[in-house]
Amino acid sequence: MPMKPLEFDRRYGELDQVISAYLGMPADDEPDKPSEALQAYLRHTWHTRPWALATAETQLREYARNPPGRLRLSLGEFYPVPDVGLPESAVQDWLFTIADHIKASIEAGAVPPPSAPRTHWEWHARFPELGQFLGGWFSQDMPDEFTDHDAAVRDYVDASDPQLVARFTGELHELLALHLDESDYALAVAELGMEVDPPQPYGPGGWLAWVAQQLGEPRADYGPPLQGD
Template sequence: MSLSPLDHDHRYGELDQVIRAYVGQEADDTPAQAGPALNAYLRHTWHARPWALAIAERQLRDYADHPPGRLRLRLGEFYAIPDVGLADNEVQQWLRCLADHIRRSIEQGDVPPPAIPATHWEWHARFPETGQFLSGWFSQDMPDEFADHDEAVEDYRSSTDPHLVARLVGELHELLALGLDEFGCALALAELGMEVDPPSSHGAGGWLTLVADRLGSPRAEYGPGPGGDTSS
């Protein structure tokens, strides 16, 4: 019997967020220094959900001190730590190391300054709607589904809740405010799920600016003009 969603989140929800930050990253943290993955988690969480840090510290330490016993393993009622490149007998010590770094960050008020995302997890945690937009509408199948990039953008606008469209516009402006060069902007698009090139008439940054402006502008609504005239 697997864990219910409520039980999973209560016991392991924030632990899972920390572990997800290690996708594509090495678990190379030491007692003296946190690695890039944990630094990315700390940076984003301090600025987005600072209250979650204490939960992460407790869940990491609880899991390290009380790993699943044979009964929970047999019933499937436990969180399975993904393979992070460590031997089984090293995982508990590593989890305690992460908990110590998070506790130290909280107690010392060590808030990392905002910066360009450094990991795949941080890109998606910071720009979630952008990731949905790019991976959903600009995957490698995009040329088979839409005539061009403009049609794909319009399909997103017409099929997505306006609140989410507004959220995307805000994220795009935040992304542009990072001041990335053309290579950095193209890398950001790839990290966030875009699998096709921007239109040949625009670079990555220019296309993002165009999309932000287009989605941020009210849609043209056509209807009867003064006196019932529908001509334009």
């Protein structure tokens, strides 16, 4: 029978995070050079969950040492590694190579310097609520659902928990702190799911700055008026 979530996380949870970083990216790791996908995983994880790196190294190595057979995969008892563009015979060595890179990074304390995300996975791992906002409220259907961009922003704020709005605002400021070129902000919003152009006369970076300014002040909820007010 399929594994329960707790068992899955204990055995494959961080392995799944590593493999997810490769979706849409080449699995071209070499013993002397980690792939762009693995570099993105290392960069993000070092700065957010450094303790998870050791778990990833262990789970990768254990999976490579004990690859599941087809029957147990079909029964849902093992994690099925998605197709990463490698022949099945090469997956085991590839997993060992990834584990070796992660181990070397941990032992050397090689924390990557902060930088802008470089892969689709890294954009969404670093800016999850911004991705929810852009992908959910600014898809190609946005002009049919809202009168303008401001209305979509107001709808997001009204429909979302204030704590999520605060997190989103923080992610906005973090993205703006990267001081990207306007073309790079265009890439950022596209990676995060925006499918419409920003409103005139703004470019992507200018519009994000405007949204951040509008959401900069927290909205206090003072409750119902006191009797006699």
